Amino acid sequence: MSGFEIAQLEKNQIVTLHLKGFLDAHTAPDLEAELEKCIQNKQYKVIVNFQELGYISSAGLGVFMGFIEEIRKNGGDIKLTNMSSKIFRVFDLLGFPALYEIFNTEEEAVQKFT
Amino acid sequence: MAKKVNKYQLKIPSSTNHLELIREFVTNLARDVGFDDERISQIELAVDEACTNVVKHAYKGDDRQPLDVLVKTDPKKFKIIISDKGKGFNPKLIKTPDMKKYLTEMRVGGLGIYLMQTLMDEVDFKIEPGKRNQVQLVKYIPQ
Numbered sequence: 001m002s003g004f005e006i007a008q009l010e011k012n013q014i015v016t017l018h019l020k021g022f023l024d025a026h027t028a029p030d031l032e033a034e035l036e037k038c039i040q041n042k043q044y045k046v047i048v049n050f051q052e053l054g055y056i057s058s059a060g061l062g063v064f065m066g067f068i069e070e071i072r073k074n075g076g077d078i079k080l081t082n083m084s085s086k087i088f089r090v091f092d093l094l095g096f097p098a099l100y101e102i103f104n105t106e107e108e109a110v111q112k113f114t
Numbered sequence: 115m116a117k118k119v120n121k122y123q124l125k126i127p128s129s130t131n132h133l134e135l136i137r138e139f140v141t142n143l144a145r146d147v148g149f150d151d152e153r154i155s156q157i158e159l160a161v162d163e164a165c166t167n168v169v170k171h172a173y174k175g176d177d178r179q180p181l182d183v184l185v186k187t188d189p190k191k192f193k194i195i196i197s198d199k200g201k202g203f204n205p206k207l208i209k210t211p212d213m214k215k216y217l218t219e220m221r222v223g224g225l226g227i228y229l230m231q232t233l234m235d236e237v238d239f240k241i242e243p244g245k246r247n248q249v250q251l252v253k254y255i256p257q
Contacts, residue, residue, distance in 0.1 A: 025166040026130035058225040
């Protein structure tokens with residue numbers, strides 16, 4: 001089983017979460033906990049890097065919906081990067097690109113924050 | 115001549131922990147049939163959404179209830195039948211979400227059935243609460 005892992009990195013007040021493995025109804029609570037922590041620590045500039053994520057279901061997409069409002073209310077954002085075409089197709093199917101900024105690289109997302 | 119039908123069955127407890135196993139089971143069979151990667155991903159997601167709904171809604175998170183995934187293939191169709199014995203629902207009351215409204219209101223959850231209907235060629239519900247509920251998902255095999 002490949003499971004799910006999150007690596008967290010903070011630089012210049014921007015938190016980057018690197019997702020690895022499968023984001024489904026079983027693993028979505030792990031990402032929820034990580035975003036919850038960002039809010040508690042008042043870290044509202046968040047980049048999520050999908051490079052090593054192999055799969056996402058609507059439970060995974062729902063996590064972002066659960067936090068985006070509060071993060072934006074505090075002047076921050078969740079920016080998404082490095083999606084494979086498989087992952088992007090799921091976001092696109094549900095019209096999420098209208099709501100989230102999606103970049104090819106992390107650097108582009110960092111530039112948008114600064 | 116009767117057309118050849120193959121059947122494969124996975125019977126497991128209703129835990130989200132098993133979603134990965136279910137996805138592997140279904141994607142391996144879909145690959146054997148000859149679907150391309152995009153269609154395999156569509157089947158994988160639709161089946162995951164159906165099984166997640168069973169765990170979360172039919173069994174309300176109880177992870178020790180029976181969940182059955184049956185795959186039937188014939189030369190034209192790849193059919194997945196997901197059965198449970200939990201709380202049913204009235205499929206006629208399920209509305210297609212207005213995605214624009216959905217996104218502007220930033221709702222959470224409730225996208226599973228919409229995804230199944232978007233990803234698969236046929237989606238059918240047979241609901242008998244407490245006895246047996248079934249979701250049938252069909253993908254046509256390119257000829």
